[in-house]
Amino acid sequence: MTYCVGLLLNAGMVLLSDTRTNGGLDNIATYRKMFTFEDPGERVVAIMTAGSLSVTQTTLARLREEIDSSDATGETSIMLAPTMLKVAEIIGNTMAGVRKDIVSRMEMERVSTSASMIVAGQRAGGEMRMFLIYPEGNFIEATEDTPFLQIGEHKYGKPILDRVVRSETTLEDAQKAVLLSMDSTLRSNLSVGMPLDLAVIANNDCKITMQRRLEAGDPDFARMSEAWSTALRDSFTQIQL
Amino acid sequence: MTYCVGLLLNAGMVLLSDTRTNGGLDNIATYRKMFTFEDPGERVVAIMTAGSLSVTQTTLARLREEIDSSDATGETSIMLAPTMLKVAEIIGNTMAGVRKDIVSRMEMERVSTSASMIVAGQRAGGEMRMFLIYPEGNFIEATEDTPFLQIGEHKYGKPILDRVVRSETTLEDAQKAVLLSMDSTLRSNLSVGMPLDLAVIANNDCKITMQRRLEAGDPDFARMSEAWSTALRDSFTQIQL
Numbered sequence: 001m002t003y004c005v006g007l008l009l010n011a012g013m014v015l016l017s018d019t020r021t022n023g024g025l026d027n028i029a030t031y032r033k034m035f036t037f038e039d040p041g042e043r044v045v046a047i048m049t050a051g052s053l054s055v056t057q058t059t060l061a062r063l064r065e066e067i068d069s070s071d072a073t074g075e076t077s078i079m080l081a082p083t084m085l086k087v088a089e090i091i092g093n094t095m096a097g098v099r100k101d102i103v104s105r106m107e108m109e110r111v112s113t114s115a116s117m118i119v120a121g122q123r124a125g126g127e128m129r130m131f132l133i134y135p136e137g138n139f140i141e142a143t144e145d146t147p148f149l150q151i152g153e154h155k156y157g158k159p160i161l162d163r164v165v166r167s168e169t170t171l172e173d174a175q176k177a178v179l180l181s182m183d184s185t186l187r188s189n190l191s192v193g194m195p196l197d198l199a200v201i202a203n204n205d206c207k208i209t210m211q212r213r214l215e216a217g218d219p220d221f222a223r224m225s226e227a228w229s230t231a232l233r234d235s236f237t238q239i240q241l
Numbered sequence: 242m243t244y245c246v247g248l249l250l251n252a253g254m255v256l257l258s259d260t261r262t263n264g265g266l267d268n269i270a271t272y273r274k275m276f277t278f279e280d281p282g283e284r285v286v287a288i289m290t291a292g293s294l295s296v297t298q299t300t301l302a303r304l305r306e307e308i309d310s311s312d313a314t315g316e317t318s319i320m321l322a323p324t325m326l327k328v329a330e331i332i333g334n335t336m337a338g339v340r341k342d343i344v345s346r347m348e349m350e351r352v353s354t355s356a357s358m359i360v361a362g363q364r365a366g367g368e369m370r371m372f373l374i375y376p377e378g379n380f381i382e383a384t385e386d387t388p389f390l391q392i393g394e395h396k397y398g399k400p401i402l403d404r405v406v407r408s409e410t411t412l413e414d415a416q417k418a419v420l421l422s423m424d425s426t427l428r429s430n431l432s433v434g435m436p437l438d439l440a441v442i443a444n445n446d447c448k449i450t451m452q453r454r455l456e457a458g459d460p461d462f463a464r465m466s467e468a469w470s471t472a473l474r475d476s477f478t479q480i481q482l
Binding site: 173175236 | 396397399400401403404405413414416417418420421425428429461465468469470472473474475476477478479480481482
């Protein structure tokens with residue numbers, strides 16, 4: 001499984017993904033699930049992936065080919081597309097195309113080709129936008145009413161987001177929120193695992209403002225996780241039945 | 242959907258269920274999902290249900306018929322079975338039988354006959370035992386290592402249980418834990434809803450020690466829920482990134 005979460009806030013966007021991939025319980029590996037594309041000051045696009053690794057890797061490979069192609073246009077390259085909506089369309093169509101190419105072979109073996117992505121980005125002069133791309137290639141967008149999107153194993157980590165994330169949340173609090181949301185998920189589902197990839201894109205920066213990998217045993221994350229456990233247990237003790 | 246949770250602790254057992262049932266989003270009703278059977282001081286059995294309402298209702302009806310039957314034996318009646326293990330077997334076999342009877346008709350309409358149950362009980366001279374009965378009628382048992390069982394929409398409410406529930410947890414703390422676990426679930430999933438049924442079976446009481454229905458707007462539950470939200474937000478604010 002996977003857990004990826006993206007917040008779309010007034011101050012910017014915060015993204016967090018795990019890295020665990022598994023084909024059955026006895027075949028576990030670490031794969032990056034967050035991919036960033038920058039033309040600093042002009043355009044930034046970040047993609048997080050969940051689902052079939054062969055589908056998401058092939059989709060990313062095709063997107064990169066189009067970016068590097070000598071005849072790339074705004075219709076084919078996510079770095080030239082005129083709007084973020086067009087970026088989401090290109091990614092959705094590319095993923096749907098990859099699935100279509102392999103689905104008949106995969107289904108022979110009853111292997112799922114399902115996959116989904118979170119796409120976050122901004123181009124100079126435009127707004128920040130964040131999309132969740134479904135396996136079929138269609139998508140929904142984060143809004144002020146629902147300022148976060150999740151893919152993969154999303155349920156364990158949702159209650160904390162529901163309680164603390166608003167559009168006005170600061171980028172610092174947003175990083176705490178996604179890390180604690182991930183912490184709950186890591187504790188409850190073995191198939192979501194460290195290391196983690198964290199990225200912050202401040203509004204109008206049009207670049208990756210901060211990016212960081214948290215390895216297993218990261219002291220900051222361990223301290224936060226422990227402090228949160230202690231705080232929850234203390235709060236629990238104080239509440240009257 | 243449904244959310245039911247049962248804790249098996251040194252001091253006793255604590256059970257909580259919601260009451261929302263739906264056939265699609267436009268057909269929502271309230272049905273009790275917790276059923277108790279008592280021969281006070283001699284035997285207590287509590288059953289919580291999730292899944293197809295027609296399957297769980299028919300299963301309960303057949304169990305009651307067997308209890309009331311003039312030729313009931315320890316092989317057929319959960320109130321005469323010699324052990325709690327046998328009680329779980331009777332319930333599992335009854336449910337599997339109900340599903341077998343209707344599955345061909347239900348599958349014509351592509352309606353799921355899946356259902357599951359939590360069974361908790363004690364007979365005089367025996368230990369408290371708690372089982373999760375799967376749709377196929379087989380079951381697992383709560384143990385000291387895993388002192389809680391959940392059925393239905395279990396993910397939102399699991400992190401709090403993972404953090405605070407141990408075999409040594411008091412019955413008072415256990416009631417807080419299941420109510421806060423339900424609170425997280427209610428906030429995140431519309432198809433789980435008030436009122437709630439709460440029951441406590443103290444060790445060696447061999448009866449329902451306490452049973453209570455919490456209606457929508459229950460002031461105690463609302464106060465706890467609000468206090469927990471406030472405590473979580475305060476804790477969140479104090480934690481350093």
